[in-house]
Amino acid sequence: MKYVSTRGTAPILSFEDAMLTGLARDGGLYVPETIPVMSTQDMRALSGSSYEEIAFRVMRPFVGDTFTDEEFKGCITRAYAGFSHTTRAPLVQLGPNHFLMELFHGPTLAFKDFAMQLIGQMFEVALKRSGKRVTIVGATSGDTGSAAIEAFRGLDAVDVFILYPHGRVSEVQRRQMTTPIESNVHAIAMDGDFDDCQARIKDMFNDFEFRDGVKLAGVNSINWARVLAQVVYYFSTAVSLGAPDRKFSFTVPTGNFGDIFAGFIAKQMGLPIDRLVIATNQNDILHRCMQSAAYTKTGVKPSISPSMDIEVSSNFERALFWAHDKDGAAIKGLMDDLSQGDGFTISENAMGALKAHYDSGMVDEATTSAMITRALAETGEVLCPHSAIGVAVAENHITSTPMVTLATAHPAKFPDAVEAATGERPALPQRMADLFEREERVTRAPNDLAALQTLIRERIST
Numbered sequence: 001m002k003y004v005s006t007r008g009t010a011p012i013l014s015f016e017d018a019m020l021t022g023l024a025r026d027g028g029l030y031v032p033e034t035i036p037v038m039s040t041q042d043m044r045a046l047s048g049s050s051y052e053e054i055a056f057r058v059m060r061p062f063v064g065d066t067f068t069d070e071e072f073k074g075c076i077t078r079a080y081a082g083f084s085h086t087t088r089a090p091l092v093q094l095g096p097n098h099f100l101m102e103l104f105h106g107p108t109l110a111f112k113d114f115a116m117q118l119i120g121q122m123f124e125v126a127l128k129r130s131g132k133r134v135t136i137v138g139a140t141s142g143d144t145g146s147a148a149i150e151a152f153r154g155l156d157a158v159d160v161f162i163l164y165p166h167g168r169v170s171e172v173q174r175r176q177m178t179t180p181i182e183s184n185v186h187a188i189a190m191d192g193d194f195d196d197c198q199a200r201i202k203d204m205f206n207d208f209e210f211r212d213g214v215k216l217a218g219v220n221s222i223n224w225a226r227v228l229a230q231v232v233y234y235f236s237t238a239v240s241l242g243a244p245d246r247k248f249s250f251t252v253p254t255g256n257f258g259d260i261f262a263g264f265i266a267k268q269m270g271l272p273i274d275r276l277v278i279a280t281n282q283n284d285i286l287h288r289c290m291q292s293a294a295y296t297k298t299g300v301k302p303s304i305s306p307s308m309d310i311e312v313s314s315n316f317e318r319a320l321f322w323a324h325d326k327d328g329a330a331i332k333g334l335m336d337d338l339s340q341g342d343g344f345t346i347s348e349n350a351m352g353a354l355k356a357h358y359d360s361g362m363v364d365e366a367t368t369s370a371m372i373t374r375a376l377a378e379t380g381e382v383l384c385p386h387s388a389i390g391v392a393v394a395e396n397h398i399t400s401t402p403m404v405t406l407a408t409a410h411p412a413k414f415p416d417a418v419e420a421a422t423g424e425r426p427a428l429p430q431r432m433a434d435l436f437e438r439e440e441r442v443t444r445a446p447n448d449l450a451a452l453q454t455l456i457r458e459r460i461s462t
């Protein structure tokens, strides 16, 4: 399987190189040249299989010859062994035709663990074989960073640097990033918001001398391997509910568009998905764009669902690539408009292509909180604020087609918002109950590329 850039001019890569590279050298994102289709028969055969078996069947065609079957199975088994639920992504029924997919049973309590744990295993196998080392850098609104640190802590061939916006992540998120004791872990609290952190990471990748000098690797949600790992739970869930002989819609709390784009890939592979519903918080650039065709930045407003406080939704570029019939030059034009100004406008044709798959909805702060309260009263389910946004939007999109909403984080990761809505502070799972006693280790840094590059050069162990 070959991987091409959404902007059309970067080298074509194998799965291994696309995974180890992250961002393409033309500033674009890697996508598979073609999407393999799974036959109805093969999909039926997944019924009753373990999450790990389904993961192997779904992802195998994308991996090419990067791993042998045995290596890849080993990666998958080790990746999910640390999850606290045997089915990995259990389902809860919230109402008639409405299901909740719980994606928060991994080691850092958010869905990011599904991809990051697997990436950690795949990096380790690939780097051991080649004898190379890499410097992993990532920007986080909170959950990607903790998941990445958990996945890479203590690995020999990797230094991991995570930039998070100072003062804008929850205390649990921050502590998950600042308390690991391994010397290859570097948490950096940067001045600015998430979009600033993400912009500095992109700058590092666009500085080829730095990029090649420290052997930069990216594990943000733009990394294709992360999208791929997230395709699996669309399959495992749909199959457990009767696919391919039944159709489903999914509602996804959305920020950087990685999770919902994985649903689009599942659909391209043949999974019978009707609607993919984008659920946003008050940072509703994607919702406004779906309604008006104008993707226009207005400034990020901090919310009680901080993992979705984003205006530059990186993976939306992949959706746009498909909506523009894979025209890399067209995508480059839109992205240049975005980086030089406030945004871009999508053509009528491309909007039609997006609307063929995606719907959208926005939930304000008060409604998010009210949803947490009501979900507890009506179903006993304690939702994190992000998941509550998903459930609230989903309720407006339920038809005769069953709806599955993705619950993206554990409520204990956002205890203040949950306590405000329910009167009760959700407890951390036993295995991380001492998180608040562990010592923190973090470096403050300005929103300045040169300063960040100096810091990274000084810290790496090569």
Ligand SMILES: *Cc1c(COP(=O)(O)O)cnc(C)c1O
Pocket: 110, 111, 112, 143, 144, 221, 253, 254, 255, 256, 257, 258, 259, 260, 307, 308, 386, 387, 408, 409
């Ligand atoms: C990352 C995250 C999201 C947004 O997912 P994207 O793939 O960036 O759209 C939503 N909820 C939680 C809890 C997250 O950590």
